[in-house]
Amino acid sequence: MNGKSFFIDLSRCTGCRGCQVACKQWKNKPVEPTVNTGSHQNPPDLSWQTLKVVRFTEVTVGGKFHWLFFPDQCRHCLDAPCKMVGDSEIQDAIVQDPETGAVVFTEKTKGLTADAVREACPYDIPRVDPATKVMYKCDMCNDRVHAGLLPSCVKTCPTGTMNFGDREDMLALAKNRLAALKPKYPQAELVDASTVRAIFLCPQPPSAYYKYVQYGDAAPSVLSRKAFLAKVLRPLRAFG
Numbered sequence: 001m002n003g004k005s006f007f008i009d010l011s012r013c014t015g016c017r018g019c020q021v022a023c024k025q026w027k028n029k030p031v032e033p034t035v036n037t038g039s040h041q042n043p044p045d046l047s048w049q050t051l052k053v054v055r056f057t058e059v060t061v062g063g064k065f066h067w068l069f070f071p072d073q074c075r076h077c078l079d080a081p082c083k084m085v086g087d088s089e090i091q092d093a094i095v096q097d098p099e100t101g102a103v104v105f106t107e108k109t110k111g112l113t114a115d116a117v118r119e120a121c122p123y124d125i126p127r128v129d130p131a132t133k134v135m136y137k138c139d140m141c142n143d144r145v146h147a148g149l150l151p152s153c154v155k156t157c158p159t160g161t162m163n164f165g166d167r168e169d170m171l172a173l174a175k176n177r178l179a180a181l182k183p184k185y186p187q188a189e190l191v192d193a194s195t196v197r198a199i200f201l202c203p204q205p206p207s208a209y210y211k212y213v214q215y216g217d218a219a220p221s222v223l224s225r226k227a228f229l230a231k232v233l234r235p236l237r238a239f240g
């Protein structure tokens, strides 16, 4: 099953936040009251009401100032660690669409240990509604995709940053754009492309954008995490 993927080309992002607003509109999520924290980033983080947030970072790389934009969202991991942890408590509280590959949180997530699900995510994505205990994140606009439409954020993005389609096509597009950017941005890279369905192309080192952009060399691999869950965590929970 190859399914679908996003290709998110950060060399084109202007930080307009159209994707963030489009996500809220399609998901019928309310605005959040916020205060000025000295950044254009608003609200300051993901939440159960804000499933996509554009992160703003000011950095100096190689002696040059950069204002970086990172439209953060669920990566729809091929072997999703959130689902592995969720299944150890309630089978299929988190499901994976066999056709598109979308990782989708159901109402049954209200029975999960939210902190454990969030900690399992290498990208710090899942959030819980404190009132209902249901967990939320991007679901790839799976309803739109099944109706032949683009995810709301992709449909709205005016710059070509957000792309979506069959996984092979997105991987090919990503590799072409990486090759085109390399002469100007030698440090450009595709982030975790072989393990996720939201493939970011970062012209600058991923850690310059935000601390949870990349799974990271120091982190355990998805495979070893899976083995850890199967061999250690589930038996421990069975005892508890």
Ligand code: SF4
Pocket: 073, 074, 075, 076, 077, 080, 081, 082, 083, 103, 120, 121, 122, 123, 124, 125, 126, 137
């Ligand atoms: S990015 Fe996090 S929430 Fe999304 S599928 Fe992967 S582990 Fe789950």
Ligand code: SF4
Pocket: 012, 013, 014, 015, 016, 017, 018, 019, 020, 054, 069, 071, 156, 157, 158, 159, 160, 161, 162
């Ligand atoms: S809509 Fe496109 S250009 Fe605007 S912030 Fe989102 S990804 Fe960037």
